[in-house]
Amino acid sequence: METAAAPRTGKVGVLLVNLGTPDGTEPAPMRRYLREFLSDRRVIEWPRAVWYPILYGIVLNTRPKKSGALYKTIWNNERNESPLLTFTRAQSEKLAEAFKDRETVVVDYAMRYGNPSMESVTKRMMGQGCDRILMFPLYPQYSASTTASVNDKFFEVLTKMRFQPAIRIVPTYHDDPVYIDALARSIETHLATLDFEPETVIASYHGIPQSYARRGDPYPDQCQETSRLLRTRLGWDEKKLMTCFQSRFGPEEWLQPYTDKTLEKLAKEGTKSIAVFNPGFVSDCLETLEEIAVQGQETFHHAGGKNFSHIPCLNDSAEGMAVIETLVKRELAGWA
Structure with missing residues (x-):
């Protein structure tokens, strides 16, 4: 006689990942952010021998101040952070609220570049008992310079782990x-x-x-x-x-x-x-x-x-959250 499968005891993590944000508008944090972003081989595909002299000799010496001045015009001064971070956190919090009745689901967010880093949040999820993680690159249209870069970083994080979670990735949804x-x-x-x-x-x-x-x-x-x-x-x-x-x-x-x-x-x-x-x-x-x-x-x-x-973008509006929640619930089928 066939017996029912034992229920899983581990939790399921849902990790929302956006592009990234500098920690501040001053030259030092802007330089850190731009260095990480513009060193990504998925973003700049030129040979390193050609690109790095330009990056380190010109771009990182001139761009941080200019970019910082632009960020100041849109900075969330109340929270001392970029709007991208504000909205991504809000999306994560509202998605967590939608799953509040499912104790086995843990929702969090990370950035491909900057903080919170994908590595730190993935480790935190594992520490919370997540043996499965649904990773959601927040890009409707697929590009190697965005979606693939997030995937690369996630897999890189996993290579450092002795015990890896089972993973799923939310696919592109440009036509959903x-x-x-x-x-x-x-x-x-x-x-x-x-x-x-x-x-x-x-x-x-x-x-x-x-x-x-x-x-x-x-x-x-x-x-x-x-x-x-x-x-x-x-x-x-x-x-x-x-x-x-x-x-x-x-x-x-x-x-x-x-x-x-x-x-x-x-x-x-x-x-x-x-x-x-x-x-x-x-x-x-x-x-x-x-x-x-x-x-x-x-x-x-x-x-x-x-x-x-x-x-405005969809942000954490009702329409925007309907998209995120629908896709996450679809991809969690069989897990949660």
Whole structure:
């Protein structure tokens, strides 16, 4: 006679992982953060013999002060931390609340670069009795420079462990209906609060070098698919919802069209009202709050545009948490 399997006694960890954040806006913490970020072979794929002299000879001597000044404009002074850290912690806390009736589930968060580190949080989860960990890279669209980098770091952490947990990784969700619906509802809700109607809404994704895409990175195709599904959901055409790419760095050609150039071009061609949102970012951060909401708005106005609005990321909103909770519960099937 077949007997029922014995119940598991270990706990299940859910680890939310975002890109990262400096510990402060001063040059020293900015330099530490930028050194870790820009030393990642997934982020900068140039040969080390070419890149390191540039990184250590130029970038780390000039960029920390400039980046620190930009971070100061969006810094959460009350908590003395970046908005990315504030929102990621809130997402973790709200997800933990959603699982409060499941004593075997432990929810925590970490950063790929900076603190809290993936290694420290993974060890903490193991110390809390987690023999299984669901790791969630908080990137809707897959790129080797983001998702794969998080995976690499997680596996690196595991290589240092004598006893390793069983692991699962939440897959890319760029086309998941719950994600598309959440984006659409957040856009509709925000536009309803405006005293103008945007002629164009730009979906601005973080860019990657064209060379990465040519070598097989699926990121640009997944961004275009997210935009296509959003157009269908909202009933818009390609003129109403445009796809652009931001945050280029260095001399290489990046994914186009560029967001800043598009904002300038549209304004010069007579577009007076525009809104921009960032579907590739789960939480608002420097690239959304400063690069788009501030610099993007200045570019549009300077070129002749009148009305500009930045639509916030999903952050820890009800729509955003519905996405995270749905995906986590789906991937925990059979574990919790």
